[in-house]
Amino acid sequence: MQVRTFLFFAMSLLAHSKSMAQGCSDAGVCTAGPIGQLATKSDSTGAKEPLHFARLQFSYAVGEQGIVIMQVVPEIGIGITDGFGLQLKVPYVSASGNLGDNSGIGDVIFTASYAFVKERDHNLTAIAGLRLPTGETSPQPLEQTSFGPDFKPLPMPYQPGLGTLDLLLGAQYRYKRWTTALAYQHVLDQGNENLFYHEAWDGDADALTYFESAYLERANDAVARVQYALPIGKFSIQPGLLAIYHLGLDSRLELDGTPDPWEMEPFVRRDVEGSDGLTLNLTAEARYDLSDSWSLEASFGSAVITREARPDGLTRAMVINLGVRFAF
DSSP states (O other), X not given: OHHHHHHHHHHXXXXXXXXXXXXXXXXXXXXXXXXXXXXXXXXXXXXXXXXXXXXXXXXXXXXXXXXXXXXXXEEEEEESSSSEEEEEEOOEEEEEETTEEEEEEOOEEEEEEEEEEEOSSEEEEEEEEEEEOOXXXXXXXXXXXXOSTTOOOOOGXXXXXXXXXXXXXXXXXXXXXXXXXXXXXXXXXXXXXXXXXXXXXXXXXXXXXXXXXXXXXXXXXXXXXXXXXXXXXXEEEXXXXXXXXXXXXXXXXXXXXXXXXTOSOOEEEEEOTTOSEEEEEEEEEXXXXXXXXXXXEEEEEEEEEOOSOXXXXXXXXXXXXXXXXXXX
């Protein structure tokens, strides 16, 4: 009965998500390390948590203009001590939409976490880490193999990586069933090489609906989230709110407007108006414990408030994740 309840919950999230608005905009820190995760065995309803875990997660998301973005994300967590641990995620990303298809290894996320307080009823954990620019940042349709007069670069929703080297910092506090977290994502190095601008597509109506993103440089993000866990035997659900505030304006290269054919660089860097501000998401995580070591997991996110401009390609109409976790 409880397995059927878990599967029904996961399918309900998928059906409900189709009616939600655009949002999410998570560049990585929102789920870095233990942030946003359901407590496993160390909450007020269970025994001591194992030190190590391995997780395999499948993600299905709908981005802007109906792009389908799928990820397979293997993750490993190693407990060095009872309070200190290391986590590593290596996603494989595939995007398919009305301008083409693209896939590849995404940006690797490496974090370290330390539990300053680790008690049955409350827990305080700090997180520090990096998002490494291992994903491709100059995507083109798979049928294109080189630059030329017909070269049509894809917008950022199609690329596996952001191109930035980011510092991830955060703290999470849990008191009984309530969990709150604050986090910050700081761009250390801008390395995005996306080349998408409308003129390259020669007036294509579909291409004009995407945000231009030529050599986009992202601003930093601040994150706050609150969640409440509801354990029901071996099944647990954790609804919550996730707020992401983009702290400044992104910038990109744009055509000068009056380019001189004799100039070598008819592009100028301009701020993207409306790219700063708040995204507020509804979230939910769920877990069903198959045994002391194995569990099934599901999560969902969709936004109720979004930024006006989202050229970084992180817009999602919804995100749903399904996975399996092995603790040891």
